[in-house]
Amino acid sequence: MADFAQTLMTTLAVGSLYALIALGYTMVYGILKFINFAHSDIVVLGAWISFTLTRWLFPAVGLDAHNPDSPAPPLWLGASILIAAVVACSLIGFVIERFAYRPLRKAPRLNVLITAIGVSLLLQNLGQLSFMFGPSPQKMPALLSNVELWRLSLPSSGGARNVVIGLVDVMIVGTSAVLMIALEFLVFRTKIGTAMRAVSYDLEASALMGIPVDRIISYTFMLGSALAAAAGFLYALKYPGLNQPAHTTWVLLGLKAFVAAVIGGIGNVRGAVLGGFVIAAVEQFGAYYLSSSYRDVYVFALLIAILLVRPSGLLGSTVREKV
């Protein structure tokens, strides 16, 4: 019982991160029908920009960023670092779209796909250079105090065990939920959102109706990158040992978020969130109850199974191609 609850808590936190990243993949796909392989590198940038800012700002509030047991700074510092990372990554997302993808708008989709891989490699290898983030792993100073909010003692086989729910996990789930609700509102209740959905439905017809297509596409990229930056920030809070930008960790994280988007139905915003939690649940419960050796196997096996049964994903709708 206690272990079930503990695993559920981890699922919620990890699922929120997958969902935030999956949203970026799904929004870009919805509008441009291509997979932005550089998206996971925006997550990396989000995490490492947060780290760099934290290192700079810690002395300003009288704390030692190099002391791993330094007390947590006031909450506003964390919030402003989150906002700064989000703004920086939105701008980077805008620049990438403007200079790497927009010139290829009329080119075959494969060209854009290959460009995306190129952008991804560029970001990874730039990030590794010593004047950027460097080739070594770094420790993210604690922005939140490592307090336990609840410690519940639940009965389990072989005696009672504790369920520990920390502030960090609650913050991750809370921040993600706020962001996802805001996105839902933006996409379905505002004019920009309506324009995004229109462009996603038919790009040329939207242009004929007077929708500034290029600007809407830029907004979409900025929005996706903002969510990725938030995911990177939260990721660095949860896993403070930050791996270098070209490390497999990040590739795997991006891949799983992409799988989440596909499972939920790529192009579908609610599907991406659902997919994120489904992936996290399969991964965490599979690792706990079956065997931890096959953790990634569960995720990718589920992907294959869902693609066989529902090729358009859990919430995706089949679109009939006009001939």
Next chain:
Amino acid sequence: MPRHVPSASFCVPDQPDWCSQVGAARMFSFGVFFPMGCLFASLLIGCGGGSSGDEICLGHYASLTGAQATFGRSTDNGILLAIEEINAAGGVNGKKVRLITYDDKGDAREAGTAATRLVTRDGVVAVLGEVATSLSLAAAPVCQENGIPMVSPSSTNTKVTQVGDKIFRVCFIDPFQAYACAKFAREHEALKANKAAILYDQASGYSVGLREEFAKSFAKLGGTIVSEQAYTEGDQDFSAQLTAIRASEPDVIFIPGYYTDVGNIAIQTQKLGIATPLLGADGWDSSKLAGIAGKAIEGAYYSNHYSQQDPDPAVQSFISKYKAKHGETPDALAALGYDAARIVCLAIGQAGSTKGDDIAAKLASTKGFPGVTGKISIDADRNAVKPAMMIQMKDGIPTYVTTIQPE
């Protein structure tokens, strides 16, 4: 002519080596021209074939950049210190010793290339390297085929020296290290563990090897393995594995991984409220471990090749000389690099020749060499037989606990 094709004949010897290779590869087959380029280059910048020159060249390939950069840097610093001392004392057989180091970037292909360059082009008489098993295994066949002895300072996987009779090491091997950890877990006053859980990296040969050997030794010593959980390099979330380990209520958790993963595991162990002591192996040895894990790693134990707190005057004089030269405290890899270089130079001196066979024969007969990482004897399988130190993290400092002798 659409573009200028560089020809091999334009290459002057002091140009970078890609010049001759690129030109040759374009105009002729690689196989014809590359060995000629090598020969040409070795006459000019090599070591004069070892015996004819007035200096003896040793080669070293190491990860000076990349994810394991601290490993390569420390080893190289240790070797440099040893060579400086040997040269100050008159060199080997009246000749000065020179070290040629190439960066392999922690990449197995680069390690193979670096070793090829050292033995075929630079004409080194012996090769030192590497730390990581996969890199040593990439370079060892090159040295073996060319008859140049290779001494790995710190690859602990058994496979490395099985490559051939020219491959040696000055560190203990994983079966012994796992035995030392198991014995320590069973017998140390503060542990006395009956039940152990293992959390290992299933993608790392090092980790998988230690896991198997630890399980064997721990069972042989009368303990039970209650849970074995796996992760893969790149995983950041260990909650599911740790929750499962917590449910099996072990007395000790054995984590044979590298310090980057161990740091994250320790933090998550603390978050889950698990107070069970952690135990690890020499992959933990890095000054970064305490920097990543902070208080979460306090009280954890690991096995290592040497301890900075060893009261032996030879060790303390090594530490102070190293500090004076490189401005930092030497870790185990620096100490092993130091010992490896000294053993090789001693073997060359005893052999009185720079022929690979003679040096290898002298290396094989090393007995009771007084290294800073303990008394080193080379056994029939070209592995070092020596004790392991058990270390505990106290206030962020690796503190000596006890020594486990070979069986």
